[in-house]
Amino acid sequence: MHRFLRLSVLLMGLFAAASTFAVDAQTPALTTEDDLGPAIEQPIEFPHVRHAKDMQINCMYCHTYARRSAVAGIPPLQKCIGCHQYIESVKDKPRIKTLFEYWDAKKAIPWKKVHDLPDFVRFNHERHIKRFYFQQNRPVQEVCGYCHGDVKEMTVARRSKLLSMGWCVSCHQKEHPVSAEGGTPVGNQVPWYSMKKPPADASGKVIKAKGPNDCSVCHK
Amino acid sequence: MMNSGFDRRDFLKVLGWGGAAVALSGCGNGSVEDGKETVVSYVETNDYMIPSISVYFNSTCAQCDAGCSITGRLREGRVLKLEGNPDSTINRGKTCGLGQAGVQHHYNPDRVREPLLRTGSSGEAITWEKAYALIAEKTKGVSGEEIAFLSGGVSGHLKVLLGNYLDSFGCKNHFAYEAIAPAVLRAANKKSYGVEMPRFNIGKAKVVLSFGADFLGSWVSPVHFSQQYAQFRKGVDGQRGVLIQVESKMTLTGANADRWLVVRPGTEGILALGLINALGAHGVALSGDVAAAVKGYDKARVSKDTGVSAEQIDKIVALLKARTPSLVLAGSAAEGYAHGSQNAAAINLLNQVLGNVGKTVEVAEVVPFPQMAPTTGNTAALRKLNDGLAxxxxxxxxxxxxxxxxxxxxxxxxxxxxxxxxxxxxFAHYLDETALQADLVLPLDSALEDWNTQVPEYLATCAQINIQQPLMEKLHANTRGMGDILLALLKQRRAEEYKGFEDYYAYLRGAMLKNKAALGGGKLDDDTFWNETLSKGIVKLEGRVGGLSGRASAAGLTLPAPAAVDAQYPLQLIPSVNASLRDGRHTNQPWLQESPDPLTTIVWDSWVEIHPRKAAELGIVEGDIVEVSGKNGSIKAQAYLFPGIHPDAVSIPLGRGHEAMGRYAKGYGVNPFQILDPVFDKETGELALHETRVKISKAGSRVIVVKDEGVVGGMQMGKKIAVRVSSDKVKLSEEV
Structure with missing residues (x-):
């Protein structure tokens, strides 16, 4: 009994110490799903609301790499200028002035990453956009919004989803309709290498499959 | 020891809970790092530049002079990896370890970034305008004889510009220097075959007898020869080629040989003549002068001089007779003596006696622009420069x-x-030993940032001009390409002539387009031709083919008897050439430092190879620090016992022992160049690298040799996986 007590005191102490240390080591406090990420100061306070909501510009008009590559990337400066050189009405606004200052100096804008996964995680934009936007024809803002939140209501983008592993898995465990031609889901999972599935089985029911669940899909 | 009833199992439980606590507080989004890193976008970009998608550009490897074509993989505008370009007939899509390390030349943290002017013992960063003005000032009124230009081997348009710059002074003092170049062989080949560098067709040969030519490691064009070697091993007519390597210190090629023969250093030529004599005795027709020249080289004498047994000579002769065509190669080990030319001539004569000239020794094509042909480096040039400087x-x-x-x-x-x-x-990439002696150091673009054209000395199956082009933006704003610098200097001298060329790129493009028809682009418009040329990275040409003379003559062939043993310095020093480090110009690329030497597996340090028998005689064990001293100084390094060396020789690899050149080179190992005896080949004036005599003694301390091979590695874990058979025991009848 004596021995047990001593051990539990030690246990509690160590547990507390280790937890405190671990919390100290990481600046963001525990968050819940509803929490926003920290507000981030960007070189130019880019108004997503203006572009995506008021102007109804497709997300992929600027974030053109998202459907072509693993990373969404930031559009080249020439893309901003491509439009803004013809938009006289806002040319004197401070943000646009700053934009042209970068352009004239031929300097890249040092944007801060808002959604920055750890280096051991590999998220592929192209694959997700192919599946949900091109194959299932869902609205682009909804598709991007699964992970990026309601960006069209934001000025500077702010993280609004957890982006933790559990959060990713929670979606991969859901059954999503499979809409492309060919193949069958393996083990009720969408094989990571192919999205080609029959839209319906013999009975006419829509086939659904979970997202891939292999470690190596994201941790390469 | 704590004795409180708190045992190991309890302790582990506590540790486990601690871990769980850390893991718990790590839940949530603790590892998502918002707003910390910067994502840099392009200002302007091509459509094919997509983040995370690789693009590839062709260029030419500049790590050695072999002229392999490379393809660089880029992501986000940065070069990540170099591979071989499959279109090149030289390397056919492959590279060697040295070539792979090319990215570490480019990203090296110790590159010179600003022009530096000496002020006292340090360098002061100056602008390029000031640097050019300074050169103009210092060369003003100086006559051509008072200017000297030292370079490595140069070819292509850079050579043309360099020549024109020196011409503008009437200067003839261009010294092309390579520390380890087959210069003696070139001269011997010129005499025997009429060309300096014929094509050695290893793939067609049924027997290759190589006198110290490390063609798989570092000799002439190793990537090309490695592929030829693969063909040779597959065999012609189902007969697997047999490789016999004769040398005093085992090279990588020697380690791959079917039969490795150790020969007394310097007696390679004697053995070659002995083989001719024996071939004659076995019925091979010899011309009168050849028969006369080899008359004295009977088996007994040759065997006594070279240390190769008479039985071995018989076996080689039988093999050479039974299988034709064969190929005999004279490598750096045979060249490196005061009688190196004679050695090489004797070996070439053996090729002719065997009838290989025209079969496996073929004529090489020549690029039809003589002004772009390579000026190959040698050591005689350095000697001449040194005398002039003195x-x-x-x-x-x-x-x-x-x-x-x-x-x-x-x-x-x-x-x-x-x-x-x-x-x-x-002109320097790094502050190496020579740059530290300069008054003005001009920083160069890396080979992955610079424009150039190159004509390789050893052409494989067709004549070609290699294009070197920038794979990415410059890393440092104030480095310049060598071509740009020469152009700027030429503009100081001949402003009128060169005013049309804004930069070296414009010059290069102009010069190539001017010869569009001759370069095979006669039907294309300028832009198409130029873009195709750049995307291919190679211009293949109809080469001009000369003829081989095939007149190796025995006239004037006199080989000295083996040198008598020097009582004071009884051992021969063999400075060995490592496939990665070569003459030490790339020692600051850490991949090369850490890739183990193929034979000893030692990394990051120098060593002295000693035959185990000699070591036992001197009481030396592996790891003993030994002092190797000769007439011209001494160096200390760790001993490594190695059965693949002549007992009367020791070997130290070249390339290490830098006193400068940055963090990865400085202070690692020793530099055997420093203790070489200045002995020169009698005919060509080339430095005889293998003519240094030394003695060794224990210097007291002992270290653990850092190597990949384990303590029982040499024994193959005691399992005798590949058993070593002494070459006397090899049965010829089973081999052929």
């Missing part, structure tokens, strides 16, 4: 792609002589 002949000295302060034998006192030049300009 006499104080030069007011201005330029140095490009050479590091003679490191690679010249210490006895030549190059460093002291260099100080006698009035104004010393060094």
């Amino acid at each position: 006499a104080g002949k030069y007011k201005v000295l330029f140095s490009y792609a050479a590091n003679p302060v490191f690679t010249a034998p210490g006895a030549m006192k190059f460093k002291d002589n260099m100080a006698k030049a009035g104004f010393k300009v060094v």
Whole structure:
């Protein structure tokens, strides 16, 4: 009994110490799903609301790499200028002035990453956009919004989803309709290498499959 | 020991809970790092530049002179990896380890980034305008004889510009220097075959008898020869080729040979003549002069001189007779003596006696632009320059792609002589030993940032001009390409002639387009031709084919008897050439430092190879620090016992022992160049690398040799996986 007590005191102490240390080591406090990420100061306070909501510009008009590559990337400066050189009405606004200052100096804008996964995680934009936007024809803002939140209501983008592993898995465990031609889901999972599935089985029911669940899909 | 009833199992439980606590507080989004890193976008970009998607550009490897074509993989505008370009007939899509390390030349943290002007003992960063003005000032009124330009081997348009710059002074003092180049062989080939570098067709040969030519490691064009070797091993007519390597210190090629014969250092030529004699005795027809020349080289004498048994000679002769065509190669080990030319001539004569000339020794094609043909480097040039410097002949000295302060034998006192030049300009990537002696250091673009054309010395199956082009933006704003610098210097001299060329790129493009028809683009418009050329990275040409003379003659062939044993310095020093480090110009690429030497598996350090028998005689064990001393100084390094070396020789690898050149090179190992005896080949004046005699003694301490091979590695874990058979025991009947 004596021995047990001593051990539990030690246990509690160590547990507390280790937890405190671990919390100290990481600046963001525990968050819940509803929490926003920290507000981030960007070189130019880019108004997503203006572009995506008021102007109804497709997300992929600027974030053109998202459907072509693993990373969404930031559009080249020439893309901003491509439009803004013809938009006289806002040319004197401070943000646009700053934009042209970068352009004239031929300097890249040092944007801060808002959604920055750890280096051991590999998220592929192209694959997700192919599946949900091109194959299932869902609205682009909804598709991007699964992970990026309601960006069209934001000025500077702010993280609004957890982006933790559990959060990713929670979606991969859901059954999503499979809409492309060919193949069958393996083990009720969408094989990571192919999205080609029959839209319906013999009975006419829509086939659904979970997202891939292999470690190596994201941790390469 | 704590004795409180708190045992190991309890302790582990506590640890486990601690871990769980850390893991719990790590839940949530603790590892998502918002707003910390910057994502840099392009300002302007091509459509094909997509983040995370690789693009590929073709260029030419500049790590050695072999001229392999490479393809660089880029992501986000940065070059990540180099691979071989499959279109090249030289390397056919492959590269060697040295080539792979090319990215570490480019990203090296110790590159020179600003022009540096000497003020006292340090360098002061200056602008390029000031640097050019300074060169103009220092060369003003200086006659051509008072200017010397030292370089490595050069070819292509860079050579043309360099030639024109020197011409503008009426200067004829261009010294092309390579510390380890087959220069003696070139001269011998010229005599025997009429060309300096014929094509050696290893793939067609049924027997290759190589006298110390490390063609798989570092000799002439190793990537090309490795592929030929694969063909040779597959065999012609189902007969697997047999490789016999004769040398005093085992090379990588020697380790791959079917039969490795150790020969007394310097007696390679005697063995070649002995083989001719024996072939004659076995019924091979010899011309009168050849028969006369080899008359004295009977088996008994040759065997006594070379240490190769009479039985072995018989076996080789039988093999050479039974299988034709064969190919005999004279490598650096045979060249490196005062009678190196004679050795090489004797070996070439053996090729002719065997009837290989025209079969496996073929004529090479020549690029039909003689002004672009390579000016190959040698050591005779350095000697001439050194003499001139010692006499104080030069007011201005330029140095490009050479590091003679490191690679010249210490006895030549190059460093002291260099100080006698009035104004010393060094074009450098790094502050190496030679750059540190300069008055003005001009920083160069890396090979992955610069424009160039190159004509390789050894052409494989067709004549070709290699294109070197930038794979990415410059890393440092104030480095310049060598071509741009030469153009700027030429504009100082001949402004009218060169005013049309904004930069070297414009010059290169103009020059290539002018010869569009001759370069095979006659039907294309300029832009199409130029873009195709750049995307291919190679221009293949209809080469001009000369003829081989095939007149190796025995006239004037006199080989000295093996040198008598020097009582004071009984051992021969063999400075060995490692496939990665070569002459030490890339020692600051850590991949090369850490890739184990193929034979000893040692990394990051020098070693002295000693035969186990000799070591036992001297009481030396592996790891003993030994002092190797000769007439011209001594060096200390760890001993490594190695059965693949002649008992009367020791070997130290070249390339290490830098006193400068940055964090990855400085202070690792020793530099055997420094203790070489200044002995020269009698015919060509080339430095005889293998002519240094030394003695060794234990210096007291002992270290653990850092190597990949385990303590029982040499024994193959005691399992005798590949059993070593002494070459006397090899049965010829089972081999052929």
